[in-house]
Amino acid sequence: MPKPLASIQHGEKSIWGNEIELNNGKKILLNASSGKGKSTFATTVFGLRNDYEGTITYDDVDIKTLSVDDWTEIRKSKISVVFQDLQLFPKLSVKENLLLKNSLTDTFTEKELLERLELLEIENKWEQKCGLLSMGQQQRVAIIRALAQPFKWLVMDEPFSHLDEENTQRCLKLIDKRATDINAGFVLTTLGDDHSFNFDQELNL
Numbered sequence: 001m002p003k004p005l006a007s008i009q010h011g012e013k014s015i016w017g018n019e020i021e022l023n024n025g026k027k028i029l030l031n032a033s034s035g036k037g038k039s040t041f042a043t044t045v046f047g048l049r050n051d052y053e054g055t056i057t058y059d060d061v062d063i064k065t066l067s068v069d070d071w072t073e074i075r076k077s078k079i080s081v082v083f084q085d086l087q088l089f090p091k092l093s094v095k096e097n098l099l100l101k102n103s104l105t106d107t108f109t110e111k112e113l114l115e116r117l118e119l120l121e122i123e124n125k126w127e128q129k130c131g132l133l134s135m136g137q138q139q140r141v142a143i144i145r146a147l148a149q150p151f152k153w154l155v156m157d158e159p160f161s162h163l164d165e166e167n168t169q170r171c172l173k174l175i176d177k178r179a180t181d182i183n184a185g186f187v188l189t190t191l192g193d194d195h196s197f198n199f200d201q202e203l204n205l
Helices: 038-045 068-077 094-102 110-119 135-147 165-181
Strands: 027-031 079-082 153-157 185-190 201-204
Touching: 038 153, 038 185, 068 079, 079 135, 094 110, 094 135, 110 135, 110 165, 135 153, 135 165, 153 165, 165 185
Parallel strands: 027 185, 027 201, 079 153, 153 185
Antiparallel strands: none
């Protein structure tokens, strides 16, 4: 239970205050109304905050016992995140944002990154500074960046909030293929829309 959310009434099916297990390779919808902790979930499982009661474990290891080096390795190869505020470098170009992340693991070639931009219809933004893109364009860049590493889990905090349904479906198709190809799972937080995707599991906050 996150301490800032402890005073809020949560439903019986909420993961807050209950025991929940996320199993490898599962594609999960995390459904919640505003203020119930979607962003808190994303930042907590990524190790950016520890103001919660209870225990979170990765492979039976309490994450509060992990060192800085442990977290570096986890964020490099086990968990990738699309934050709600995207965390792009606004003064760097799309190319620079993607290559900077990709260089940590050499996951894709430059050609493969461009192909993914083309699939999401933003290949013409390659040299554009991210701060000058629309929010929908920035979301697509952030999604591609999150895919440009090895991962066991991809956590996405309302990644389609500025996209129309057509672009959302393009993104979901790309995400699903990448996760399937590397036998990874993902958690998609949403205000209630399942985007007509066949999730393995639905959780609530």
